[in-house]
Amino acid sequence: MAQIKRTPLADQAADLLLAKIRSKQWSLGAKLPGETTLATQLGVGRSTIREAIRQLAGKGVLETRQGAGVFVTALDITEEWDTVLQRAGIVAVIEARIAIEAEAATYAAERRTPQALRAIRKALKDRQKDHENTESYVDADMRFHRAIVEAADNPVLLELFDSFVPRLRQAMIEMLRLGRSLAENQDHNAHADLAEAIANRDGRSAYELSRTHLTALKGALQ
Template identity: 35%
Template sequence: MSLIVKRSLVYQAVEQLRERIAQGAWAIGQRLPTEPELALELGISRNTVREAMRVLAFSGLVEIRQGDGSYLRTVQDPLQAVLALSRCSLEHAREARHILEAEAIGLAAQRCTEADLVQLRAALVQSGEHFHGDLQAYLEADMVFHQRLVDAAHNPALSELYRYFSGMVRAAVEQNMQHAPGCQATFDLHGQIVEALAQHDPALAKRLTRALIES
């Protein structure tokens, strides 16, 4: 019973803090009040405040900096975006990939560095080792590869968006591979995309990415 009560108090604290964030109590990047200050203001214990802040940090609303305090990262709760993505159909995910992933990789073809290419080739080797083997191991490695492709665009906003979206990408790839054996020609598209980046050819990179999404 005491555990249920504790969870209830933490939930109430989280909701109060979310409401204040939505109302503009603090600006993005601003340091939030300390745990004792929030505990006094909300009429709860410091431990409850600490647990509530951990929940908000996990959802991406705040950033906890050890020894410095907690800072507001965004006023839009990323957790709600993740929940919305989880309800998307695979067709919606495919459409979103064309807009987000293909365009991001087009940018990556313009901006990628030699260090990016080294990391991409290493990730490709890792995923290739599992392509005809363990599906879950392949999916883990493939998601690392795709995230590095987007990261090569050197746009933090796109990278962060793709991290939230990658769960839907994984679900789509998993469904395709469960219904049909891994096609080598499909896997080869990954390497061709990397080479398009190495040639700094955005049009080719986007064309190959769209072919991969439709495969």
């Protein structure tokens, strides 16, 4: 026989506090009332309020500052990044990729080392080769773009790019299998020009070339 599970009071209190935050009763950066006031408002004990605050602090919504109080640091619980990407449409992912990679191309042109440039050129050469299947071609393309982001020498941008790869890879494979792609020569030239702009430390051209190429890719995917 199934048993009714009782939700702990602290969990209920955390849900109520989160509901107040979501409804904008407290704005971002606002200080929450004291434990006694909150306990009275929610009809629970102070220890329950402390546990509820601890839960929401662990989720990034609240922050306890020693001697100052409890403050709102986010207006909702942030979803896991993988979940967001899985649910997002591929066009939205490409638009985010444009924002990341165009800036990364600029930084790559400014910061690339001789070693990083060699990696970009090797990835470009590998991308030109005949590949046995669609998957290997897409993987070669991803390696080229990753080499550019890596040359930007910004670990946050690289982490963001890497998080996109699984979602992008599948979309690219599906696009190519459906026969939807950019003209081969035009596509290769776009990648070669981007690599050359980075080699010449031309940040402005690298930015524009990256943005133009990815915008065309977005159009092909729509």
